[in-house]
Amino acid sequence: MDQTSFVEKLVNxxxxxxxxxxxxxxxxxxxxxxxxxxxKIAEILFGKNPxxxxxxxHNDMLPIxxxxxxxxxxxxxxxxxxxxxxxxxxxxxxxVKLFFMTxxxxxxxxxxxxxxxxxxxxxxxxxxxxxxxxGYEDTVSSLFKGMEEEKESLNSEQLPKAMFDxxxxxxxxxxxxxxxxxxxxxxxxxxxxxxxxxxxxxxxxQETVYRLILSxxxxxxxxxxxxxxxxxxxxxxxxxIIYCICCYEIKFSILMKQKVEKIVPASMKRMRxxxxxxxxxxFYESHKELHKExxxxxxxxxxxxxxxxxxxxxxxxxAVLALPIKDIESKDTPIFEKKTWYTIFFLSIASGTSxxxxxxxxxxxxxxxxSWEPKQESxxxxxxxxxxxxxxxxxxxxxxxxxxxxxxxxxFDFISNWILYFIVxxxxxxxxxxxxxxxxxxxxxxRTLLSFFHVHPExxxLLSFFHVHPExxxxxVWPI
Numbered sequence: 001m002d003q004t005s006f007v008e009k010l011v012n013x014x015x016x017x018x019x020x021x022x023x024x025x026x027x028x029x030x031x032x033x034x035x036x037x038x039x040k041i042a043e044i045l046f047g048k049n050p051x052x053x054x055x056x057x058h059n060d061m062l063p064i065x066x067x068x069x070x071x072x073x074x075x076x077x078x079x080x081x082x083x084x085x086x087x088x089x090x091x092x093x094x095x096v097k098l099f100f101m102t103x104x105x106x107x108x109x110x111x112x113x114x115x116x117x118x119x120x121x122x123x124x125x126x127x128x129x130x131x132x133x134x135g136y137e138d139t140v141s142s143l144f145k146g147m148e149e150e151k152e153s154l155n156s157e158q159l160p161k162a163m164f165d166x167x168x169x170x171x172x173x174x175x176x177x178x179x180x181x182x183x184x185x186x187x188x189x190x191x192x193x194x195x196x197x198x199x200x201x202x203x204x205x206q207e208t209v210y211r212l213i214l215s216x217x218x219x220x221x222x223x224x225x226x227x228x229x230x231x232x233x234x235x236x237x238x239x240x241i242i243y244c245i246c247c248y249e250i251k252f253s254i255l256m257k258q259k260v261e262k263i264v265p266a267s268m269k270r271m272r273x274x275x276x277x278x279x280x281x282x283f284y285e286s287h288k289e290l291h292k293e294x295x296x297x298x299x300x301x302x303x304x305x306x307x308x309x310x311x312x313x314x315x316x317x318x319a320v321l322a323l324p325i326k327d328i329e330s331k332d333t334p335i336f337e338k339k340t341w342y343t344i345f346f347l348s349i350a351s352g353t354s355x356x357x358x359x360x361x362x363x364x365x366x367x368x369x370x371s372w373e374p375k376q377e378s379x380x381x382x383x384x385x386x387x388x389x390x391x392x393x394x395x396x397x398x399x400x401x402x403x404x405x406x407x408x409x410x411x412f413d414f415i416s417n418w419i420l421y422f423i424v425x426x427x428x429x430x431x432x433x434x435x436x437x438x439x440x441x442x443x444x445x446x447r448t449l450l451s452f453f454h455v456h457p458e459x460x461x462l463l464s465f466f467h468v469h470p471e472x473x474x475x476x477v478w479p480i
Contacts, residue, residue, distance in 0.1 A: 004040045016049045022057075027066075031057030034064070034079065037072030046082055053082055065094065068101040076102075100158055103174060104165045144181045160188040167197055170206040179216075186219050189226070195237075198223035202260060203237045205252070214263070224264050231273035232282075234260055239283030241290065250287060250294050251380045257283060298382045302366040302389070309363065309393055313356040316349050316400060323407055333409055334417045341406050348403035355396035362389030394434075401427045 011019065022028055027035070030052035033042040042063075045052055056062055067075040159178065163185050166174040178185050189196055198220075201209040214220055227233050232240070238257040257279075261269065272278055277285065323345065330338040362385045405423050 004044070007041050008044050011044050011048050014048070016051075019045060019049045019052065020055060025058050026060075027057035028052060028055055030055070031063050031066055034067040034072070034075055035070050037067065037070060037075045039074050039078050042075065042078060050082075053079065062094070065098050065101060068098055069104075100162050103162050103169075103171065144177050159185060160190070163188065163197065164190055164200055167200045167206060167209045168204050170204075170208055172208050172212050175209065175212060186213075186216060187222065192229075194227075194229045196223045196226050198234060199226065199228060199237055202234055202256065203240060203242060205256060207256070210259075220263060224268070227271075227273075230275075233264070233268050233271055233273075233279070235264055235268055235271075235279035236273055236277075236282050239279055239286050241286050250290055251383070253283075253287065254380070295382060298386055299367055302363040302386055305386075305389065305393060306360055306363040306367070309356050309360045309389075309396075312393070312396055312400060313353055313360070316353045316356065316403065319403065319407060320346070320349050323410060334420050338410065341409050345403055345406040345410060348399050348406060352396045352399035352403060355392045355399065359389040359393035359396065362386070362392065398431060401431075 019029060023032075030042060030045045030049075033045060034057075053063060057066055061069070064076060064079040067079055159182055163175065163178050166172075166178070186197065190200075195203070198210070198213050200206075201213060213223065224234055228237070235257070238260045239253070241253070269280075270278055273282065275282075325342070328339050328342060332338070333341055336344070366382050366385050366389070405420065405427070408423070409420065
């Protein structure tokens with residue numbers, strides 16, 4: 001018997017008053033289900049006693065607030081959809097509290113926008129909003145206006161915390177409204193880590209927030225001068241990895257660092273933090289392991305694909321040697337004369353083999369070292385070579401398909417035109433299916449290739465081995 005079935009049978013044996021019993025911490029069973037995010041059990045309890053939705057639990061919080069504070073989006077959705085009169089349950093201070101919880105836990109979704117729109121309509125201040133359709137921005141605007149009217153519901157820590165949480169998740173809608181009603185927040189500093197909003201945007205790689213801050217003009221020069229509790233400036237933070245990222249995303253770390261370099265004075269590029277590291281040296285230290293993993297992953301992929309390329313080129317050469325040549329002047333073949341089909345066949349085999357050989361060279365350059373010197377090649381250049389190899393390999397396979405079709409006609413010259421059309425259509429379907437299934441990989445590869453050519457040649461040697469401080473050079477052996 002699973003947990004849900006047991007709870008359902010147990011609830012059926014209880015009356016409504018039994019389910020409303022609170023534990024020592026003030027939570028009902030329904031509140032505990034909300035905290036744990038167990039939607040199925042919450043549905044069973046709610047079906048037995050709908051009043052549980054209005055019963056407050058720990059810290060005088062409603063179940064929807066408990067679910068929101070725990071970051072359970074499905075549970076929050078269920079609690080919102082369970083009733084149509086939440087605006088009669090929550091007073092405005094609780095609405096504000098729920099609003100900040102959704103930002104802190106990064107669940108500020110369309111559902112929460114709809115909820116806030118519903119509850120804000122309960123105030124006379126917003127009755128006029130009922131007569132028109134309100135977008136998400138208008139909804140948040142109405143909430144901030146209410147917060148202006150209810151000054152006592154806010155405190156000095158709530159708004160800065162909401163701003164930093166919104167910046168970490170890239171929620172620029174909330175940031176824009178915070179700056180509109182509280183412009184002084186732009187210069188707020190996190191009391192714990194001594195970081196500004198610009199520090200947060202760079203550290204969490206939130207480019208939209210980064211651009212929003214730079215658009216404010218005067219704030220840029222102030223924020224770039226600040227250092228955090230570890231003595232890191234904005235350039236140091238651009239080189240720090242705070243969470244595990246995809247190996248193929250290392251190039252975006254480099255591009256972010258280059259963007260930050262453009263807005264800081266030259267002296268900050270040589271500044272050392274409390275560990276005695278410059279931004280360049282810290283970037284190396286943070287990305288050293290990721291770089292090794294990236295190179296290893298790219299090489300493994302190239303090893304696999306070079307085998308595929310070898311098989312394709314072998315099949316092409318075998319086909320040329322095996323195809324019989326007879327009745328060249330015959331005209332008893334679909335669409336073209338037999339001589340034309342021979343020409344198409346040999347041209348497609350030659351083109352496909354050449355493209356396949358090119359892909360093998362690209363893969364080999366990824367696998368083998370670029371020089372005899374004991375240093376590693378940039379992972380970005382390896383990714384670009386891998387992408388070029390992928391493109392040429394797929395092109396060779398496409399051309400080989402044409403060779404197969406023309407070779408089939410030359411061998412089975414009695415086939416009808418519709419069979420040829422069917423084969424061509426089937427091959428096109430296979431190619432389209434490949435791009436549909438593997439779209440993300442090709443999209444990532446495209447961005448890798450574009451970013452490689454986008455970076456100025458002088459910048460590709462960013463943090464070059466020979467540019468590192470001599471005392472640190474021994475530990476850093478890979479150029480970006």
